[in-house]
Amino acid sequence: MKRITAPLQEKALRSLKAGDEVLLSGTIFTARDQAHKRLTQSLARRSKLPVALAGQVVYYCGPTGTPEHTVIGSCGPTTSRRMDAFTPALLAAGLKGMIGKGNRSPQTIAAIKKHKAVYFLAYAGCGALLAQFIRSALPVAYPDLGPEAIVRLQVRDLPLIVGIDCRGKSVYPVI
Amino acid sequence: MSTITAARISEAISELCLQAHWHLRRDVARCLKKALRRETNARARRLLQAIIDNAATAQRRKLAICQDTGLPAVFVELGQQARIRGDLNRAIQAGIRAGYTKGSFRHSIVKDPLLRGEPGVLPAVIHIDIVPGSRVKLTVLPKGFGCENKTQLKMFLPTASLQEIEAFIVDTVRAAGPDACPPYVIGVGLGGTAEAACLMAKKALLKDIAAPDKKLAGHLSALSGRLEKKIDALKIGPMGLGGRTTALAVRIEAGPTHIAGLPVAVSVSCHALRSATKTLV
Numbered sequence: 231m232k233r234i235t236a237p238l239q240e241k242a243l244r245s246l247k248a249g250d251e252v253l254l255s256g257t258i259f260t261a262r263d264q265a266h267k268r269l270t271q272s273l274a275r276r277s278k279l280p281v282a283l284a285g286q287v288v289y290y291c292g293p294t295g296t297p298e299h300t301v302i303g304s305c306g307p308t309t310s311r312r313m314d315a316f317t318p319a320l321l322a323a324g325l326k327g328m329i330g331k332g333n334r335s336p337q338t339i340a341a342i343k344k345h346k347a348v349y350f351l352a353y354a355g356c357g358a359l360l361a362q363f364i365r366s367a368l369p370v371a372y373p374d375l376g377p378e379a380i381v382r383l384q385v386r387d388l389p390l391i392v393g394i395d396c397r398g399k400s401v402y403p404v405i
Numbered sequence: 406m407s408t409i410t411a412a413r414i415s416e417a418i419s420e421l422c423l424q425a426h427w428h429l430r431r432d433v434a435r436c437l438k439k440a441l442r443r444e445t446n447a448r449a450r451r452l453l454q455a456i457i458d459n460a461a462t463a464q465r466r467k468l469a470i471c472q473d474t475g476l477p478a479v480f481v482e483l484g485q486q487a488r489i490r491g492d493l494n495r496a497i498q499a500g501i502r503a504g505y506t507k508g509s510f511r512h513s514i515v516k517d518p519l520l521r522g523e524p525g526v527l528p529a530v531i532h533i534d535i536v537p538g539s540r541v542k543l544t545v546l547p548k549g550f551g552c553e554n555k556t557q558l559k560m561f562l563p564t565a566s567l568q569e570i571e572a573f574i575v576d577t578v579r580a581a582g583p584d585a586c587p588p589y590v591i592g593v594g595l596g597g598t599a600e601a602a603c604l605m606a607k608k609a610l611l612k613d614i615a616a617p618d619k620k621l622a623g624h625l626s627a628l629s630g631r632l633e634k635k636i637d638a639l640k641i642g643p644m645g646l647g648g649r650t651t652a653l654a655v656r657i658e659a660g661p662t663h664i665a666g667l668p669v670a671v672s673v674s675c676h677a678l679r680s681a682t683k684t685l686v
Contacts (some may be wrong), residue, residue, distance in 0.1 A: 251448075264521070291472065292472060292473075292511065292513075293472050293511070294468075294469050294472050294474060294508075294509055294510050294511040295509030295510065295511065295512070296509060297467060297468065297508075297509045300466070300468070303468060303469065303472065303509050303511075304463070304468045304469040304470070304471060304472040304474075305472050306471055306472050306473075308473070308551060309551045309554070309584050309585065310584075311584055331551075331583070331584065331586065331644070332582070332583045332584030332585070332645065333582060333583055333584060333645070351644060351646075353452065353455045353456075353459070353644070354586045354644050354675075355456060355459070355470075355471050355586040355675050355676055355677045356455050356456060356458075356459035356471075357459070357468070357469060357470070357471050357472040357473075358459050358460075358462040358463035358466065358468040358469065358470060358471075359455060359458055359459035359462050361462075361466075361468055362462065374523055375523070375524075376512045376523055376524040376525075377472075377511050377512055377513065377524060378524070389455075391644075391646070401646060402582075402583055402645060402646075
């Protein structure tokens with residue numbers, strides 16, 4: 231299986247094809263509904279983002295609380311479609327990768343192609359298993375959002391499937 | 406007459422939260438293993454194995470099977486001869502808080518649907534049925550919202566054909582597609598009023614999904630069998646990437662309805678169908 235690192239190198243990103251199974255190591259950031267709303271509002275106001283997203287990978291994930299003696303609780307992907315309304319703006323701002331579950335809107339697929347980004351699928355409904363690939367978790371923004379806060383994760387060999395590649399090709403049948 | 410204290414109810418609810426989130430239901434585990442046995446697609450097999458491994462990891466490490474620990478629905482069958490000492494509703498909510506705190510389960514509930522606000526673990530939605538006897542049966546169903554969002558209700562005409570009804574149910578699953586963690590368990594509520602149909606659809610998810618539903622009338626049993634075949638034929642498969650199993654099971658609850666209507670509700674559950682039940686005497 232192919233190993234890749236985050237933030238993604240352009241050459242590695244371009245080599246990924248829809249359906250490829252990869253192991254991701256490096257730094258990613260959790261962000262889901264409310265964080266997306268705030269980030270895009272900041273972009274619209276041209277104010278500074280609390281996290282520099284250019285070149286980064288976001289993970290659509292709201293983990294459980296962290297039980298004692300663990301790095302993170304259960305932390306699987308949430309449904310990506312809910313982020314579609316915000317995704318083109320984040321991609322225009324330099325975001326390069328997203329991790330979630332399920333299909334994306336035609337507008338998001340077009341934006342992925344336009345900005346040469348990539349969308350990965352994580353094992354859906356396997357939050358306890360995926361927690362084993364997380365080496366550290368550090369909250370970095372929006373703590374008032376609880377599980378929807380932005381958290382910086384260090385991951386090691388996180389198993390992913392390329393859902394939509396930088397040419398806009400999807401692993402799913404066209405919707 | 407039996408007396409059941411609020412403290413016992415809280416304790417039971419707290420235990421049920423931990424059991425539901427840490428231990429995958431045996432019938433669900435059996436259906437997943439069966440799906441793995443009959444799967445021929447290599448990737449679908451790997452994904453089913455990951456789902457099975459996830460349940461084992463959750464149990465061993467005391468981690469929630471899924472990070473979406475849901476908006477718990479609590480079903481109470483309250484024996485009309487039972488006497489509760491204390492406040493039943495408060496006891497249930499206190500039990501949810503205790504269980505969710507102990508398990509470090511997610512704060513997923515916002516107080517106001519429009520204003521949102523900082524999420525917490527309360528309140529659960531409580532459904533109480535008065536039943537004969539003196540027992541109190543408690544069930545916690547903490548369903549995640551990825552699949553809860555795929556719920557559908559349609560008020561059919563009383564003259565609707567079975568084909569139209571089947572098509573609606575199958576289309577609901579087709580629309581959920583890869584998004585809500587397939588392979589799915591589908592709960593169907595037929596009849597009643599609009600809200601009763603939705604409640605029946607959700608209660609159908611509490612039935613054993615590995616054993617035949619022997620209490621179900623013959624025509625409904627045949628319907629669930631046909632629906633399972635039609636949903637599998639969608640070939641959505643594990644994670645929506647194709648495979649032989651899209652429906653781990655279809656379960657049906659039906660009830661009397663009005664001459665002018667035929668409510669049909671579909672409750673879609675992800676593969677991580679979690680619930681736990683305890684009876685207090």
